[in-house]
Amino acid sequence: MDEDEWFRRHGLRPADLDPVRELLAELSGQGWEADTLLMRLCCIQLFNAGLLDDVLRIWDAKESSFDAHCSIDVQLLCGAGLAETKTYLAAHPSPEGADALEWLLGCEETGDFEEFSVTGRSEAYARYYRA
Numbered sequence: 001m002d003e004d005e006w007f008r009r010h011g012l013r014p015a016d017l018d019p020v021r022e023l024l025a026e027l028s029g030q031g032w033e034a035d036t037l038l039m040r041l042c043c044i045q046l047f048n049a050g051l052l053d054d055v056l057r058i059w060d061a062k063e064s065s066f067d068a069h070c071s072i073d074v075q076l077l078c079g080a081g082l083a084e085t086k087t088y089l090a091a092h093p094s095p096e097g098a099d100a101l102e103w104l105l106g107c108e109e110t111g112d113f114e115e116f117s118v119t120g121r122s123e124a125y126a127r128y129y130r131a
Contacts, residue, residue: 003037012122012129013048020045024057028064036071039064043072044125047079050118052088054079059100074107075121082113 006023014020024042027034039061046054055077062072077100078085089101107113 001038002035003041006038006041007129010045012045012126014045017046017049017051017054021054021057024061028061028068030064032065032067034065034068036065036067039068040071040073040076041129043076047076047118048122048125050079050081052080052084055085055088056092056094056096056100059096063099074104074112075116077104078113078116079118081118082108082116 010020020042024039024046027039027042043058043061046058058072058076062069062074062076080088086101086104089097089104092098092101
């Protein structure tokens with residue numbers, strides 16, 4: 001399945017996120033062979049749901065390969081909001097949580113979150129996919 005087919009089937013706001021999570025985990029395990037455009041779409045779908053439990057899933061996908069790292073925007077970690085995500089990651093006991101927070105803070109420091117809003121980002125993705 002490619003990005004277009006997944007989008008036709010599920011849109012940007014799927015009612016059931018379990019298939020999205022499963023596909024993202026599968027793709028993340030494929031390393032450099034994964035379809036990063038499809039991974040990005042899955043991350044956008046999770047971003048739109050805004051659940052903190054998905055932050056490290058998105059981070060894992062982002063870190064699965066160089067191509068995925070470049071394709072999956074750091075802002076996609078923040079579907080619940082920037083402050084909420086930083087608080088969540090700061091309290092998370094895993095090394096991945098610390099790594100994600102360090103990257104996020106560095107990106108924030110360099111201006112990647114200027115004028116960031118969940119709504120604005122979501123609208124930009126909807127325009128991109130013409131949803």
